[in-house]
Amino acid sequence: MADVTLQNLIKTFDTVEAVRGIDLRIPNNEFVVLVGPSGCGKSTVLRMVAGLEEVTSGDIRIGDTRVNDVPPKDRNIAMVFQNYALYPHMTVAQNMSFGLRLRKVAKSEIRDKVQRAADILGIAELLDRRPRELSGGQRQRVAMGRAIVRDPEVFLFDEPLSNLDAKLRGQMRIEIQRLHQQLRTTTIYVTHDQVEAMTLADRVVVMNAGRIEQAGIPDEVYHRPRTRFVAGFMGSPAMNFLDCQLTEENGRTVARLAAGPALPLPAEQAARVRSYTGRKLVAGLRPENIREAASHDGTNSSGVPHDISIDIVEPLGRETIVYFRLGDATLCARVGTEVHPRAGEQTSLVFHPDRLHLIDPETDLVL
Amino acid sequence: MTAIPFATAPSLRSNRRWALIAAYACLGIFVIFFLFPPYYMLVTSLKTNAEIAELASNPWIVTDGVTFGHYEHLLTESSFPRFFLNTTIVTVIVVAITMVISVLAAYSLARLRFWGSGVLATGVFLTYLVPDTLLFIPLFKIVGWLGLLDTYWSLILVYPTLTVPFCTWIMIGYFGSIPRELDEAALIDGANHLQMLLKVFIPVALPGLIAATIFAFTVSWANFLYPLAYIYSESEMVLTVGTVTTLIKGDVFHWGGLMAGALLAAAPPVILYAFLMDYYIAGLTSGATKG
Numbered sequence: 001m002a003d004v005t006l007q008n009l010i011k012t013f014d015t016v017e018a019v020r021g022i023d024l025r026i027p028n029n030e031f032v033v034l035v036g037p038s039g040c041g042k043s044t045v046l047r048m049v050a051g052l053e054e055v056t057s058g059d060i061r062i063g064d065t066r067v068n069d070v071p072p073k074d075r076n077i078a079m080v081f082q083n084y085a086l087y088p089h090m091t092v093a094q095n096m097s098f099g100l101r102l103r104k105v106a107k108s109e110i111r112d113k114v115q116r117a118a119d120i121l122g123i124a125e126l127l128d129r130r131p132r133e134l135s136g137g138q139r140q141r142v143a144m145g146r147a148i149v150r151d152p153e154v155f156l157f158d159e160p161l162s163n164l165d166a167k168l169r170g171q172m173r174i175e176i177q178r179l180h181q182q183l184r185t186t187t188i189y190v191t192h193d194q195v196e197a198m199t200l201a202d203r204v205v206v207m208n209a210g211r212i213e214q215a216g217i218p219d220e221v222y223h224r225p226r227t228r229f230v231a232g233f234m235g236s237p238a239m240n241f242l243d244c245q246l247t248e249e250n251g252r253t254v255a256r257l258a259a260g261p262a263l264p265l266p267a268e269q270a271a272r273v274r275s276y277t278g279r280k281l282v283a284g285l286r287p288e289n290i291r292e293a294a295s296h297d298g299t300n301s302s303g304v305p306h307d308i309s310i311d312i313v314e315p316l317g318r319e320t321i322v323y324f325r326l327g328d329a330t331l332c333a334r335v336g337t338e339v340h341p342r343a344g345e346q347t348s349l350v351f352h353p354d355r356l357h358l359i360d361p362e363t364d365l366v367l
Numbered sequence: 368m369t370a371i372p373f374a375t376a377p378s379l380r381s382n383r384r385w386a387l388i389a390a391y392a393c394l395g396i397f398v399i400f401f402l403f404p405p406y407y408m409l410v411t412s413l414k415t416n417a418e419i420a421e422l423a424s425n426p427w428i429v430t431d432g433v434t435f436g437h438y439e440h441l442l443t444e445s446s447f448p449r450f451f452l453n454t455t456i457v458t459v460i461v462v463a464i465t466m467v468i469s470v471l472a473a474y475s476l477a478r479l480r481f482w483g484s485g486v487l488a489t490g491v492f493l494t495y496l497v498p499d500t501l502l503f504i505p506l507f508k509i510v511g512w513l514g515l516l517d518t519y520w521s522l523i524l525v526y527p528t529l530t531v532p533f534c535t536w537i538m539i540g541y542f543g544s545i546p547r548e549l550d551e552a553a554l555i556d557g558a559n560h561l562q563m564l565l566k567v568f569i570p571v572a573l574p575g576l577i578a579a580t581i582f583a584f585t586v587s588w589a590n591f592l593y594p595l596a597y598i599y600s601e602s603e604m605v606l607t608v609g610t611v612t613t614l615i616k617g618d619v620f621h622w623g624g625l626m627a628g629a630l631l632a633a634a635p636p637v638i639l640y641a642f643l644m645d646y647y648i649a650g651l652t653s654g655a656t657k658g
Contacts, residue, residue, distance in 0.1 A: 051554075051555075052555075071554075072554050079555050081551070085546065085552040087570075089570040098553075098556050099556035099557050102556060102562060146556075150556075
């Protein structure tokens with residue numbers, strides 16, 4: 001097991017800069033998830049750590065060794081690929097043991113390791129099958145088994161669940177989490193799915209356009225995003241953004257939403273943003289912070305009600321997503337199941353200013 | 368299909384039946400057309416010389432009694448077994464040379480990124496397009512200069528110029544269709560290039576490999592032009608030219624023996640195809656879509 005350190009990592013393909021200076025230290029045992037939209041450079045970073053892409057500049061260290069020029073097989077890593085990359089002509093046991101056989105590990109030891117990994121992953125009865133006789137989830141388990149038997153210092157996962165259907169993805173997420181709790185191997189996991197990022201990570205690293213936007217524990221990234229990109233990327237449905245102006249009214253700092261209510265800011269936030277008074281800003285408010293008027297849980301005490309006309313309703317069972325227009329913007333709110341909103345209906349929703357994110361449109365930084 | 372009134376337009380089901388009937392009819396014509404020559408060869412090879420020469424006899428069936436005399440003569444009293452042996456030696460060696468060269472070449476052209484690899488891959492294919500009828504004259508010079516004229520070793524030298532480009536091309540297509548993640552997984556598992564080729568690429572691309580083998584086999588088994596041009600002694604001859612030159616004496620055609628010889632010569636490729644047909648088709652089509 002080892003730390004992984006990335007120092008000013010840059011990767012250029014011909015003229016395209018895919019990775020533009022990544023600095024990241026991943027301590028031993030940590031599960032780090034790199035998340036971001038397609039083309040943000042997350043997979044490239046992972047492939048550089050694996051040794052599948054050359055580093056244009058910067059350093060990669062695994063433990064105390066600089067591995068920039070170390071071939072993949074000597075980096076003591078194991079990787080799980082999106083499309084599993086199982087050897088189609090080998091049985092499950094052969095797939096898992098291929099790396100060990102190449103390293104001339106003793107047969108009895110190979111057998112033990114494969115058996116142990118198969119037991120951990122619940123695929124012991126599949127050892128004699130070939131990949132084409134397995135379901136997607138089983139294949140992904142075999143791919144993980146192949147990584148486990150090597151007993152590597154670092155696990156690399158490249159979007160391992162994106163080929164699975166939603167239900168299976170949920171199950172495998174739990175399996176991966178259990179696996180990490182059991183093995184405690186340093187893990188770098190790449191995904192574009194923010195649910196995977198939130199649920200799996202000890203630390204989420206949000207990437208955009210080849211750079212790290214924010215790195216932190218899932219809670220922090222979700223509740224205290226540093227940039228507009230992170231605020232908009234994490235969370236589903238996505239955060240609502242709309243223009244607002246900061247004004248002083250009756251001695252309180254108020255965010256006046258375009259065509260919407262004026263939200264008085266909590267004292268602590270008001271103190272932070274006072275210097276922006278009079279400026280045009282962007283307000284970010286998550287759907288769960290716009291609720292129905294008559295909520296039973298009493299969280300509405302501090303909210304500001306506002307009349308709106310419902311555009312679209314998406315009932316999800318345990319909650320309902322309501323889309324409505326405010327000026328030019330379409331906003332989204334989460335309401336409880338006790339209210340039954342209908343499209344076209346006029347109703348009052350309550351905006352909760354205590355979770356309001358104010359963004360400077362010039363820098364896109366959350367204030 | 369003839370016009371059908373709209374009101375009684377056929378259901379999908381009867382449509383399908385008509386399509387099947389049409390398909391079987393076409394296939395039936397095709398089969399008759401292509402099976403006619405071998406059938407004619409078989410019938411002729413089983414007739415006595417007298418019946419073959421009799422103009423009034425029915426050419427489609429044996430009427431005067433079946434004889435295996437032509438086969439017997441061919442196998443015991445002619446050089447046919449020698450031709451068969453020579454052909455087998457040439458074919459086996461050529462197939463081996465071809466597969467070694469083209470698998471290595473295809474692997475490097477498909478996977479090792481180096482300067483000019485794309486141009487080289489196309490170049491390999493273009494050499495295949497040069498017809499043998501143009502090549503055999505300059506190659507004659509080379510073969511003569513090497514002192515290989517009138518030995519079957521000349522064929523072993525020359526046939527790979529026909530087989531290697533095409534087989535390389537098939538294998539490039541096949542190797543190219545193997546997902547890159549598979550190499551990367553093998554790389555991380557610790558395989559070097561040779562291990563990757565032997566333990567991953569060749570087993571995965573086995574259908575393509577078999578298709579290429581069959582092609583090389585067929586070319587070296589059935590080539591007529593080169594042995595005709597380079598080989599003159601009966602002891603060095605191969606089946607194609609040997610059968611024809613020894614069984615046609617001046618203007619006397621030993622039809623029975625010729626047909627028997629042709630049938631026996633065609634047997635090995637037919638047997639090979641029959642066993643490997645499924646692999647052959649899988650290999651060709653996969654190469655086709657990817658090439």
